[in-house]
Amino acid sequence: MMSFKELCTYETPSVAELQNFLLSDRRSTGHVNQVWPNVVAARDKSMLYNTGITHIVNAASGPPHVNTGAHFYREMSIDYYGVEADDSSDFILSVFFYPTARFIRAALSKNGRVFVHCLMGVSRSATLVLAFLMICEDLTLMEAVKSVRQHRDICPNPGFLNQLRHLDMSLVRERKKKLEAYKL
Numbered sequence: 001m002m003s004f005k006e007l008c009t010y011e012t013p014s015v016a017e018l019q020n021f022l023l024s025d026r027r028s029t030g031h032v033n034q035v036w037p038n039v040v041a042a043r044d045k046s047m048l049y050n051t052g053i054t055h056i057v058n059a060a061s062g063p064p065h066v067n068t069g070a071h072f073y074r075e076m077s078i079d080y081y082g083v084e085a086d087d088s089s090d091f092i093l094s095v096f097f098y099p100t101a102r103f104i105r106a107a108l109s110k111n112g113r114v115f116v117h118c119l120m121g122v123s124r125s126a127t128l129v130l131a132f133l134m135i136c137e138d139l140t141l142m143e144a145v146k147s148v149r150q151h152r153d154i155c156p157n158p159g160f161l162n163q164l165r166h167l168d169m170s171l172v173r174e175r176k177k178k179l180e181a182y183k184l
């Protein structure tokens with residue numbers, strides 16, 4: 001977590017700065033990656049079973065998206081959370097930030113392993129994982145992006161980046177207030 005001094009000087013990056021960072025030094029990262037302890041960012045059920053996945057967040061739930069709704073996993077002992085989201089800049093994904101973060105946090109608190117996916121694993125699912133890291137792990141947007149980028153090539157669309165920016169600004173304001181209250 002950032003110190004009060006670091007938090008006071010931190011500025012949420014612009015969408016352009018985020019895109020420049022995300023598009024620089026890109027590399028192939030494969031189909032499945034662990035991007036945070038026990039958070040996996042596959043349609044391969046045996047791989048999910050073999051890696052101990054206990055919870056799934058499907059960020060492309062429902063038709064005509066990825067056909068891996070709750071019914072797809074019915075014979076597996078998996079808790080499922082579906083988010084019907086379009087990967088378009090005007091889709092409001094931010095309404096799912098806190099509910100998804102709570103689902104992931106609850107899974108991890110029970111020593112679960114969470115698989116978060118969408119169609120390509122670079123925009124919708126990445127955005128939800130970034131929001132989780134910001135909300136539950138107290139990372140700033142840039143810290144979350146850097147952390148995930150160490151393990152997976154991601155590229156949320158500009159609309160999602162802007163929604164993450166607003167979340168970042170709100171969380172930073174809250175953290176500053178809390179730190180100022182502790183200083184009194």
